Every structure is written in C-alpha cells, then in structure tokens.
Amino acid sequence: xxxxxxxxxxxxxxxxxxxxxxxxxxxxxxxxxxxxxxxxxxxxxxxxxxxxxxxxxxxxxxxxxxxxxxxxxxxxxxxxxxxxxxxxxxxxxxxxxxxxxxxxxxxxxxxxxxxxxxxxxxxxxxxxxxxxxxxxxxxxxxxxxxxxxxxxxxxxxxxxxxxxxxxxxxxxxxxxxxxxxxxxxxxxxxxxxxxxxxxxxxxxxxxxxxxxxxxxxxxxxxxxxxxxxxxxxxxxxxxxxxxxxxxxxxxxxxxxxxxxxxxxxxxxxxxxxxxxxxxxxxxxxxxxxxxxxxxxxxxxxxxxxxxxxxxxxxxxxxxxxxxxxxxxxxxxxxxxxxxxxxxxxxxxxxxxxxxxxxxxxxxxxxxxxxxxxxxxxxxxxxxxx
Numbered sequence: 001x002x003x004x005x006x007x008x009x010x011x012x013x014x015x016x017x018x019x020x021x022x023x024x025x026x027x028x029x030x031x032x033x034x035x036x037x038x039x040x041x042x043x044x045x046x047x048x049x050x051x052x053x054x055x056x057x058x059x060x061x062x063x064x065x066x067x068x069x070x071x072x073x074x075x076x077x078x079x080x081x082x083x084x085x086x087x088x089x090x091x092x093x094x095x096x097x098x099x100x101x102x103x104x105x106x107x108x109x110x111x112x113x114x115x116x117x118x119x120x121x122x123x124x125x126x127x128x129x130x131x132x133x134x135x136x137x138x139x140x141x142x143x144x145x146x147x148x149x150x151x152x153x154x155x156x157x158x159x160x161x162x163x164x165x166x167x168x169x170x171x172x173x174x175x176x177x178x179x180x181x182x183x184x185x186x187x188x189x190x191x192x193x194x195x196x197x198x199x200x201x202x203x204x205x206x207x208x209x210x211x212x213x214x215x216x217x218x219x220x221x222x223x224x225x226x227x228x229x230x231x232x233x234x235x236x237x238x239x240x241x242x243x244x245x246x247x248x249x250x251x252x253x254x255x256x257x258x259x260x261x262x263x264x265x266x267x268x269x270x271x272x273x274x275x276x277x278x279x280x281x282x283x284x285x286x287x288x289x290x291x292x293x294x295x296x297x298x299x300x301x302x303x304x305x306x307x308x309x310x311x312x313x314x315x316x317x318x319x320x321x322x323x324x325x326x327x328x329x330x331x332x333x334x335x336x337x338x339x340x341x342x343x344x345x346x347x348x349x350x351x352x353x354x355x356x357x358x359x360x361x362x363x364x365x366x367x368x369x370x371x372x373x374x375x376x377x378x379x380x381x382x383x384x385x
Contacts, residue, residue, distance in 0.1 A: 068147020275370015303352025
C-alpha cells in the first residue's frame with residue numbers, strides 16, 4: 001500500500017529543502033535510552049504519597065474529572081487493594097481520600113485515560129543516571145487506558161503485572177534494551193510508533209533473549225505493550241535532552257505543554273481527535289484529546305512520522321491535511337529531533353498528535369482513532385513582561 005500522491009508530492013518538496021528524515025535519523029533521537037528495569041512506582045519514586053492518582057496531561061484544577069479517567073482511577077484503587085469494588089473506589093475519590101495530579105510533573109507518562117498508582121509496575125527507561133517511567137498496557141479493550149468500567153480491567157492488570165514484575169523484569173535486567181534499534185526497525189516495518197506498534201512490539205521481543213517462551217507469547221499477543229515503553233523513552237528525551245519542551249499531553253478537557261523554562265503548563269481546551277470512529281461506535285462521542293502519548297509525536301514519531309506508515313495515510317485519507325507526510329520536516333528541529341516552537345511559528349503548522357478516541361461517557365471505551373492538532377498559538381513565545 002502506498003501513500004497518497006498529493007502527500008508524496010508535498011513531502012518531496014519539503015525534503016528537498018531539509019535533511020532527509022530516515023528511519024535511522026529518527027531513531028537516533030533516542031540514543032542512550034534503554035529499557036532498564038520494571039519496578040513498582042513506589043520503589044522507583046519512594047517519596048510520593050500513597051494517595052496520589054497520576055493522570056495524563058495538565059492538572060484538572062477545579063474541573064470535574066471526566067468519566068473515563070474516574071473509571072481508570074477507581075480500577076487502580078481496587079488494584080491497590082484499597083477498595084473492593086468500583087463503587088467503593090469512586091467513593092474514596094469523591095470523599096477526597098485520593099488526589100489527582102499530572103503524571104508528567106513526577107517524571108511519569110501515562111496513556112489515554114489510564115491512572116497510575118504507587119503499587120503499579122512501571123517500565124524504567126533511561127541511561128542509568130536518569131530515568132522516566134510509564135505504566136504497562138495490560139492488553140486490548142477493555143483496559144484501564146480506555147476508561148472502561150468493566151471489572152475485568154483489574155484482573156487483566158493483575159495478570160500482566162505478575163508477568164512484567166517476574167520473568168519480564170528478569171529478562172530486562174539481564175540485557176537492557178536499547179530503544180534506537182526497536183524504533184528504527186519499527187519505522188522500517190511501516191509503524192510510525194504510535195497508532196501502529198505491531199512491528200515495534202515484534203522487534204522488542206527479539207531484544208529479550210532471556211525471556212521464556214510462555215512470557216514471550218503473552219507479550220506477542222499484546223502488540224500495544226511496546227507503546228508505553230516508547231512513551232517513557234520519549235519523555236526521557238524531552239526531560240533530559242537539549243530541546244526546549246518538557247511535557248505535552250491532554251487530560252480530556254485541556255491539552256497542554258510545558259517548557260523547561262516555565263513552571264506551569266500552557267493549556268487550551270481539548271478538542272477530540274479527527275479521524276475514524278469504528279462502525280460499532282458511529283453514534284458515540286469522543287472525549288477531547290487525552291493521554292501523555294503526545295510526547296511520542298513531539299519526538300518526531302507518530303504524527304511527524306506518518307510518511308513511514310502508508311497504511312495510516314490510506315486509512316485516514318479523508319481527514320488528513322495535504323501536508324501530513326511533510327509535517328515532521330516542518331516542525332522538528334533537525335539538531336535535537338524534537339518539536340521546535342520557532343519552526344512552528346515560522347511555518348504556521350503545529351505538530352500532529354496521533355491519539356485513540358475514547359468514549360466521553362466512559363462506557364464504550366475505545367471507539368476510534370485519529371489525530372489531534374493543537375493550535376499554533378500554544379507554542380508561541382511568552383511575553384517576558
């Protein structure tokens with residue numbers, strides 16, 4: 001399957017004036033990032049209070065937390081053993097026992113509606129001196145990251161937790177995984193490493209020689225497992241690299257970014273991703289942009305690498321802008337490999353963020369997928385006065 005002709009033409013014209021964006025150059029952004037360990041969050045960050053609920057994107061402040069995030073948070077509390085049911089856990093949220101805070105403020109990134117608590121396992125990615133963290137994606141829908149109320153989410157998270165804290169953790173400690181090889185092979189396999197991760201997950205398994213066959217088969221059956229690993233690597237690049245951006249993500253109500261020289265998030269109202277609803281959910285309404293996986297697209301993958309994923313170009317043809325395949329060259333700084341506010345201002349184009357669509361009512365879970373494009377104004381230089 002090939003890219004649409006008008007997209008190829010734009011990409012060719014842009015690439016003529018900019019360095020070639022190859023799989024190797026995109027993957028080089030992640031040099032030094034290694035999957036080093038799997039730990040419970042309380043062991044990785046021992047100073048955090050037990051009653052924090054780490055969510056995607058900027059703070060909710062006084063706004064009501066959306067239903068999908070409440071469901072994910074309640075499941076997380078049940079997973080912790082602090083409640084016996086979704087209803088009991090929601091009661092602990094409503095009485096103020098637990099407090100919602102942005103995950104990225106603590107060096108953690110979490111996908112879509114998923115909420116991270118201290119007893120959950122996190123993937124540890126870094127260079128040995130510094131690290132960023134992400135929870136595990138326990139499997140296909142229903143799952144915590146899609147905000148489903150189905151209690152099977154807890155059972156699935158418990159099962160996957162046992163796997164990653166046991167044999168997977170031992171395999172990773174025996175041979176930490178360099179993410180450059182995973183990402184380069186995935187791009188060559190026509191993943192853009194966000195909406196498409198099958199090739200990335202398959203490559204990841206080749207980098208775990210000590211993993212037993214049963215555990216390998218379980219991870220192979222969960223092609224989204226690698227997504228949060230790429231998220232953690234991207235968060236590490238942003239936090240410890242040379243680019244100006246520190247954080248990016250949506251909480252369903254607001255989408256925001258935070259620069260390294262700023263103490264608070266910049267935010268705009270979050271509109272839903274534009275793309276395709278699944279036929280069974282054509283009547284559903286998606287929540288606004290949600291998830292910390294925006295960090296992937298800010299590091300040159302996802303929406304900035306859609307030219308590497310011709311299947312997505314075809315699937316989303318009706319909703320893609322004419323410059324979709326060239327967007328990466330327009331907004332990425334070749335020197336750092338991450339989005340550059342100055343280039344965004346100069347081109348008038350913001351980065352495209354590939355996101356799944358989550359049911360706003362919190363009942364149907366995953367209902368589609370597409371892309372969210374934040375306004376250019378979000379990246380504009382701030383008046384020093």
